[in-house]
Amino acid sequence: MRTALVFGASGQIGEALLARLDPSQWQVSAVSRTPRPPSSNVRWLQGEFAGIEGLPDSVDVIFSTGPLDGFAQWYARGQVATTRVIAFGSTSVDTKQASGDAYERDIVARLQAAERLVFETAETNDAPATLLRPTLVYGAGRDQTLARIAAMARRIGCFVLPRGADGRRQPVHVDDLAAAALAVVDAPATYARAYALPGGETLTYREMVARTLAALDPPAKLWQVPMPMFRGALSLARMAGMMRGLTDDAVARMREDLVFDATPARNDFGYAPRAFIVDRRAVGS
Ligand SMILES: NC(=O)c1ccc[n+]([C@@H]2O[C@H](COP(=O)([O-])OP(=O)(O)OC[C@H]3O[C@@H](n4cnc5c(N)ncnc54)[C@H](OP(=O)(O)O)[C@@H]3O)[C@@H](O)[C@H]2O)c1
Structure with missing residues (x-):
């Protein structure tokens, strides 16, 4: 049995990841700011990054599927020992760098700083980190676009x-992102690397x-x-x-191409996202 600590577990990607963490293989601690009932293999911990009750001393893998900046600062404080970190960032680090909107540029700067901090902390702790950068996320019926x-x-x-x-766009399904997060866990080629994760159709x-x-x-x-x-x-x-x-x-x-190459992800961990098929759940029905 392996152990995992999941941040952002109630979010659209986090929820898909929890569904993929097989109870016969994973014992999971999941963080939320809201109290939630436990399930077969998930123990919910309540709190914000600044204070989370009942954290385990160590886990095999930490997944971050919520805000990267808060996670990076929490991870740097070294409260939970681990040998592997997998964190979601965003392709916005590339697409919004030159935005005319100061708020968007600030988000990019915070994302870049957070990515750097995750990699630096991981190196210091000798716990390889992998950064996953999705394009436009859909599938759970609660994305912002x-x-x-x-x-x-x-x-x-x-x-x-x-x-x-x-x-051109490459919307990526939440379940393909969850599959990617699990696929990198035991893929040494992905250590200390960041990957764009576009969807399977442009x-x-x-x-x-x-x-x-x-x-x-x-x-x-x-x-x-x-x-x-x-x-x-x-x-x-x-x-x-x-x-x-x-x-x-x-x-x-809307007139610009925001297109990313999935080849490094495909080569290093067999990333194979689905085509863009919108079902009732994706549109919140
Ligand atoms: N949505 C997209 O299109 C998109 C695209 C590219 C990349 N991403 C990245 O993918 C990751 C996940 O995105 P998402 O849209 O699934 O997640 P999200 O909705 O932004 O956040 C996931 C969960 O994180 C927790 N959370 C949110 N704000 C928090 C805060 N200030 N402090 C502590 N916890 C907080 C919330 O859980 P509780 O309320 O239960 O605490 C939330 O359900 C993020 O890193 C995001 O940047 C998203």
Whole structure:
């Protein structure tokens, strides 16, 4: 029996990881800020990074599937001994580096610092770390992009995009990320390395949204309008307190390719993500 400590275990990736940690092989401690009932092989610990009750002295593997900056600082304090660390970051470290939005650049800077701290701490502790950087995550019906689009389209029966939203995307399913986290555990080639984890299909932003809308019951319509009209409507929506998360930079990125190479992950741990298939769960039904 192996032991694991999972941060962010209630999140969309964490939940998929817990489901993959076979009770006949893994004894799991999972951290949440909210009290949760135990299950067959999962003991929930309550707390924030600054104070978690009942942490084990040591575990075989620590998985971080929540905020990387909080995890990196917690790990550097050395409260739990381990010989292996697997942590999720984001491909945003590459795609948002030159964003015109100061908030996005700050997130990138924090992610980069957190990645560095995880690798430095792991090296000091002689516990190899692997960083996994997903592209746009979907599948659990609670992501910030497609599930949100689905929720809005369900309310109003349609969704509007600016014309030319043809930047390529590679949405990645939460379960493929959970499988990747487990696949790297015993893969020495992945020690002290970071991997982009794109989904198994590359498609345009418009096609990604169209497929999401088609999965709704009833399906919602996709309208495309000229960019100036879209920006005008977005300004009005923001004034009404809506769509504040959709920044001008995020709109501009709809026309940009955000594409990553899965070859290193495929070669080092057999990463084989699925094509982009949107089922009812992915759209929160
Ligand atoms: N979502 C995406 O599209 C995407 C894309 C690329 C990379 N990623 C990365 O993948 C990882 C997981 O993403 P996710 O969207 O599944 O997770 P998430 O929802 O951001 O967080 C997962 C869990 O972490 C806990 N958590 C959140 N904020 C916390 C805080 N301030 N302090 C302590 N715990 C906190 C929450 O659990 P409790 O409420 O139970 O405490 C939450 O359910 C993150 O590192 C993220 O950067 C996500």
